[in-house]
Amino acid sequence: MTVTSWVPVPAGSDFPVTNLPYGVFEPAGGPARVGVAIGEHVLDLAAVLDEETFAQPSLNTFMAQGRERWQQTRARVTDLLTDEAHRSEVEPALYRLGDVRLLLPFSVADYVDFYASEQHASNIGRMFRPDSPPLMPNWKHLPVGYHGRAGTVVASDTPIVRPSGQRKPPQAEAPMFGPSQRLDIEAEVGFVVGAGSDLGTAVSTEDFAEHVFGVCLVNDWSARDIQAWEYVPLGPFLGKSFATSVSPWIVPLEALQQARVSTPEQDPQPLPYLREKQPWGLDLDLEVSLNDEVIARPPFDALYWSPAQQLAHMTINGACLRTGDFYASGTVSGSEPDQRGSLIELSWNGENPLTLKDGSQRVFLADGDTVTIRATAPGAEGTRIGFGEVTGTIHPAREELS
Structure with a gap:
């Protein structure tokens, strides 16, 4: 028998009683x-x-x-x-x-961002290393990630001020300072840790559900020009740390049992600590809108490294978990052009600008642009459950910082 609520739930609502985020x-x-x-x-x-x-x-x-x-x-x-x-x-x-x-639904302890989509990593590799293999040698052996800035994880609808920083266009002889000219989005899925772990112990893929409380949507805003100048040799810093938006609802893992799927075939086989006895890939359909116009539909079930594998890798060195730890998948992209979860991919680094319905074009974000990410997943009893949305609007850079 289908379970229904006495509270009216409109058809197509993100929040049927099988969800309860x-x-x-x-x-x-x-x-x-x-x-x-x-x-x-x-x-x-x-x-x-x-x-x-x-x-x-x-x-x-x-x-x-x-x-x-x-x-x-x-x-x-x-x-x-x-x-x-x-x-x-x-x-x-x-x-x-x-x-x-x-x-903001939880107090963030630590924040880690992964790079777990093969399609996204390959696209970036093809753009910036056209004469080399698209993936770095370690990519299919471990979930690549970096530590972000917990203090700038913000609630949906928080204004996103265009960041300023150093950037060096390819034709410039020296770096300059000013507002980012290549402000981008990253459509991601986030995982919130509830139960912590002891320092010096590792969390196995089998114990994923004992520690992770639930799932939310993430937009990890990125200043690509600041990032490009700073990231060698230690990786993302100021190009990422100015803001990361999360959705207001945390969907519990219990609501996502029907969404569980296997990851794509992993070749070579991961080391033993990364192998899953039970799959924790998730069948989530994301939707990215720019100024109320859908521009991409990234499929999360194509993610190469599952959230359980990401957690296992994050703790294999003995790093402990704390309540409120938060990690994200990295940009989610699929194999088709309209499944890419960032503007740098959708415009292919500016070679193919997006033309919106109003006739305007975008390579990267303009001041006043509003980006919204939504997602749905299969729920219990044949229902479809949603995550609400994470949204943010770009505000001009502050004069005193430029």
């Missing part, structure tokens, strides 16, 4: 607190579960309690929203999403 919201005149999205509403968990755990401006306290607690809470919330007998007690704790402010 967690977020942090601020009602008018009230303090921030933890809630669960259902249809066009958010349920105040502190009110219905009567727990201080949820009367907080962050998911971290709840996430730290571990998988058994996550499962118990999900089961209880599902019961409250599906059994009509609970309606009178639960209905007063429902807020319309349009009447609340959604906040």
Whole structure:
């Protein structure tokens, strides 16, 4: 029998009762607190579960309690929203999403960004190393990544100020300073750690679900010209650290069991610590819009390295996990031109500018542009569940920084 909620859920909603993603919201005149999205509403968990755990401006306290607690809470919330007998007690704790402010859902401990899409890595390699193999020799042996800046992970709808920095165009004799001229997007998927691990131990691919609480959408804004000048020999720094936007809803792993798929064939076979007994690839369909016009539909199921493999690699040296640790997939791109998750790929480094419906063209982002990333996945009982959206609008560089 199909499970339905007594809360009205419009057809095509991202948030049927088979989803129940967690977020942090601020009602008018009230303090921030933890809630669960259902249809066009958010349920105040502190009110219905009567727990201080949820009367907080962050998911971290709840996430730290571990998988058994996550499962118990999900089961209880599902019961409250599906059994009509609970309606009178639960209905007063429902807020319309349009009447609340959604906040950054968790306090970020550390942030790591991976480079796990073979199609994206190959495209970048072909652009910048046309006379060499597109992938570096290590790429198919380990998930390549770098440590980002946790303090500039921001909530969806946070204005994105065009960064300034050093850049050196190929024809220039010396570097110059000023606003980035090649501001880009990166459509990514993020993974939020709930339960930590001890320093000096590694987390296996089999223990992925014991530590990762849930999944969100990410736009890892990138200043390609600043990045190109600075990244040799130590990799991304100021070209990436100015802002990383995340969606306000964290979809729990429990809601994504029907979305699990195997990664593409991995050849050569990874070393033992990276092998998966159970697959943790995910069948997610992303959609990237620029000024309300869809420009790309990247498929996450094409990702070469799974999130479980990324986590195993991140901890194999004994690095510990902390509640609120966050890592992202890197740009998600598919094999087709309209499946590329960054403007540098969509325009092929400027050789093929995008023409929008209004006749304007883009190679990189202009001030005033708004980028929105959405995604859906198969859910339980034949439903389709969504992640909400992560969005940001480009604001001009600040004069005092240019």
